[in-house]
Amino acid sequence: MAGDRQSAFLIAGTSSGCGKTTLTLGLLAALRNLGLAVQPFKCGPDFIDPGLHRLACGRVSRNLDLWMMGEARVRETFAAGAAGAEIAVIEGVMGMFDGRDSSSAALAKALGLPVVLILDLRSAAESIAAVLKGFETLDPEVAPVAVILNRVASPRHLELVSGAIRSHCRAEILGHLPQNLDFAMPARHLGLFTGEEQPLSPEALARLAATISGQVNLERLLELAAFAALPKPEAAPTRQEAAARARIGVARDRAFCFYYEDNLDLLRAAGAELVFFSPLADRQLPEGLDGLYLGGGYPELYARELSGNLAMREAVYDWAQSGKVLYAECGGFMYLSEGIAGDDLGVLPMAGVFPVTARMQKKRASLGYREVRLERDCFFGPAGTVLRGHEFHYSVIGEMPAHIERIYAVNSSADSDGSREGYRHNNVLGGYLHLHFGFNPQMAGEFVRACRPA
Numbered sequence: 001m002a003g004d005r006q007s008a009f010l011i012a013g014t015s016s017g018c019g020k021t022t023l024t025l026g027l028l029a030a031l032r033n034l035g036l037a038v039q040p041f042k043c044g045p046d047f048i049d050p051g052l053h054r055l056a057c058g059r060v061s062r063n064l065d066l067w068m069m070g071e072a073r074v075r076e077t078f079a080a081g082a083a084g085a086e087i088a089v090i091e092g093v094m095g096m097f098d099g100r101d102s103s104s105a106a107l108a109k110a111l112g113l114p115v116v117l118i119l120d121l122r123s124a125a126e127s128i129a130a131v132l133k134g135f136e137t138l139d140p141e142v143a144p145v146a147v148i149l150n151r152v153a154s155p156r157h158l159e160l161v162s163g164a165i166r167s168h169c170r171a172e173i174l175g176h177l178p179q180n181l182d183f184a185m186p187a188r189h190l191g192l193f194t195g196e197e198q199p200l201s202p203e204a205l206a207r208l209a210a211t212i213s214g215q216v217n218l219e220r221l222l223e224l225a226a227f228a229a230l231p232k233p234e235a236a237p238t239r240q241e242a243a244a245r246a247r248i249g250v251a252r253d254r255a256f257c258f259y260y261e262d263n264l265d266l267l268r269a270a271g272a273e274l275v276f277f278s279p280l281a282d283r284q285l286p287e288g289l290d291g292l293y294l295g296g297g298y299p300e301l302y303a304r305e306l307s308g309n310l311a312m313r314e315a316v317y318d319w320a321q322s323g324k325v326l327y328a329e330c331g332g333f334m335y336l337s338e339g340i341a342g343d344d345l346g347v348l349p350m351a352g353v354f355p356v357t358a359r360m361q362k363k364r365a366s367l368g369y370r371e372v373r374l375e376r377d378c379f380f381g382p383a384g385t386v387l388r389g390h391e392f393h394y395s396v397i398g399e400m401p402a403h404i405e406r407i408y409a410v411n412s413s414a415d416s417d418g419s420r421e422g423y424r425h426n427n428v429l430g431g432y433l434h435l436h437f438g439f440n441p442q443m444a445g446e447f448v449r450a451c452r453p454a
């Protein structure tokens with residue numbers, strides 16, 4: 001933080017859909033309008049909210065996930081990301097206690113963050129005090145210091161709820177938002193629209209910020225945030241980039257925009273020069289590349305454009321066939337398939353590196369954290385290396401032929417059967433899993449070395 005000031009707070013919710021993202025975006029914009037340097041973060045593995053945060057306050061938002069990154073990396077990422085900011089705003093995930101070790105409550109406790117709880121008043125009045133009382137007593141170490149009331153239907157509704165909270169609960173009421181708030185978050189099958197798609201106009205954000213400024217006591221919020229018991233790192237974290245040893249092309253556009261910022265930072269720190277390009281718009285790969293990184297996103301929504309860019313599909317195919325390093329995850333993996341299929345798509349050809357088709361479904365195919373163990377040496381490390389990440393997709397692939405190697409075993413979980421994935425063809429590694437390099441930072445160095453051996 002700037003100088004000795006240590007200001008931060010976490011926005012938690014009683015459940016998913018209670019208004020966390022709307023409130024977070026409004027607070028980011030409103031605090032920025034006060035002239036503050038505001039640093040956003042997102043609890044959990046979500047890619048979409050961080051992109052929206054950037055639209056609201058102009059700073060890159062980073063994920064903080066205790067399970068996927070480990071506590072040490074979370075602390076480092078938080079301290080480094082907040083350096084130079086006057087206040088840090090962390091958006092929680094799901095309900096405050098949902099997710100056990102990766103919950104908003106666990107993150108607040110690990111980082112010493114005061115919690116502001118969003119209370120959704122739909123179909124509730126005085127009984128909401130009992131809900132808040134439960135959140136205050138379940139784990140007193142992270143009891144909310146304040147609440148913001150969302151979807152207030154009338155002055156009488158506000159009076160009833162406020163009276164009950166003040167009679168039975170300790171948390172302060174910082175303000176409220178009306179039920180008929182003039183702001184809507186467009187959504188679709190994987191969640192909200194991404195920041196790259198510019199779903200929120202400057203005018204909409206300005207209206208939301210003005211509403212927040214008029215309805216929420218920002219001065220008191222800043223006072224509460226100043227009491228954050230933030231951990232002091234042993235040494236000031238740095239994100240210096242090493243001397244460039246490899247040029248790595250990173251696909252980044254509306255179709256491919258799901259990247260953990262820590263992954264990119266770690267690659268730079270390991271000596272990678274990142275060169276961004278667009279499989280949608282560019283006709284050829286950037287010159288002088290040593291490796292490729294195709295992240296996730298929404299390739300199915302842009303499948304016709306991706307398929308129609310034959311020159312780029314052929315360039316990626318030729319790269320893969322030449323034995324050069326290429327890592328692709330989720331949407332990037334779908335792009336490397338023979339085609340993307342769906343009821344309204346038919347089958348649209350893609351790069352054709354892997355001999356399977358990615359077929360869209362109406363229901364979710366997979367969701368959850370994954371831990372994998374490398375069973376064979378690869379450009380992320382030797383056999384036995386443990387990596388962690390997250391999986392969320394609606395498409396499925398057909399049976400991968402036996403001659404395509406499986407590089408890692410997926411540990412069993414509630415939504416995983418201990419299968420083998422991490423498909424390798426030549427020097428191409430692909431799969432649905434989004435890996436977070438922060439759990440095992442050495443993998444970034446291994447990847448850079450593989451791209452351009454010394």
